[in-house]
Amino acid sequence: xxSPPLNAARSQLQARLREGLAPGPDGGAPLxxxxxxxxxxxxxxxxxxAMRFEEAEPDLPLYDPANLGKTMARLLVVKKNVSVLRKTxxxxxxxxxxxSEVPALVIDADGRPVLPGSAMEHTTTRLKSVLPRAQxxxxxxxxxxxxxSPNTFMMWLPRPPGMTSSVDLVGDLP
Numbered sequence: 124x125x126s127p128p129l130n131a132a133r134s135q136l137q138a139r140l141r142e143g144l145a146p147g148p149d150g151g152a153p154l155x156x157x158x159x160x161x162x163x164x165x166x167x168x169x170x171x172x173a174m175r176f177e178e179a180e181p182d183l184p185l186y187d188p189a190n191l192g193k194t195m196a197r198l199l200v201v202k203k204n205v206s207v208l209r210k211t212x213x214x215x216x217x218x219x220x221x222x223s224e225v226p227a228l229v230i231d232a233d234g235r236p237v238l239p240g241s242a243m244e245h246t247t248t249r250l251k252s253v254l255p256r257a258q259x260x261x262x263x264x265x266x267x268x269x270x271x272s273p274n275t276f277m278m279w280l281p282r283p284p285g286m287t288s289s290v291d292l293v294g295d296l297p
Contacts, residue, residue: 124136125232133200140200141156155197156198174214174218175218176225208250211250215254233261
């Protein structure tokens with residue numbers, strides 16, 4: 124998960140995900156959190172070891188149902204920042220594992236477009252190349268009052284209690 128580039132926004136997103144993805148009474152799918160509410164990604168030996176994927180059937184690829192169903196999903200919430208995304212790519216490179224077998228979903232929660240030719244574009248392209256089975260989704264938190272938004276492609280969700288939005292910060296736009 125890629126958050127907006129502010130520490131507070133990343134921490135808030137991590138906390139909301141942890142709350143929303145908490146295991147239910149049935150136990151739910153196990154998650155291995157690589158980042159915490161307080162700490163962004165800092166590559167370390169323990170994090171590299173945590174990113175190694177266990178395989179029940181080593182002769183089969185990781186994405187095979189025999190392996191994937193027994194492998195804990197890893198979750199990282201990192202800031203949309205060139206140096207942080209470079210560290211993330213370095214972490215994946217340090218695994219020395221066939222990442223071509225790792226299904227990944229990269230969710231860009233920042234929503235701001237990346238300028239073509241910018242350092243951010245090169246960094247996100249590199250990150251995606253490290254994870255060849257990754258799917259990349261971007262979403263934007265737009266206010267429903269924006270007249271030029273493409274309503275045919277969006278669904279407005281109610282704002283969670285306690286969540287800060289742009290209207291709270293700057294008021295309604297003219």
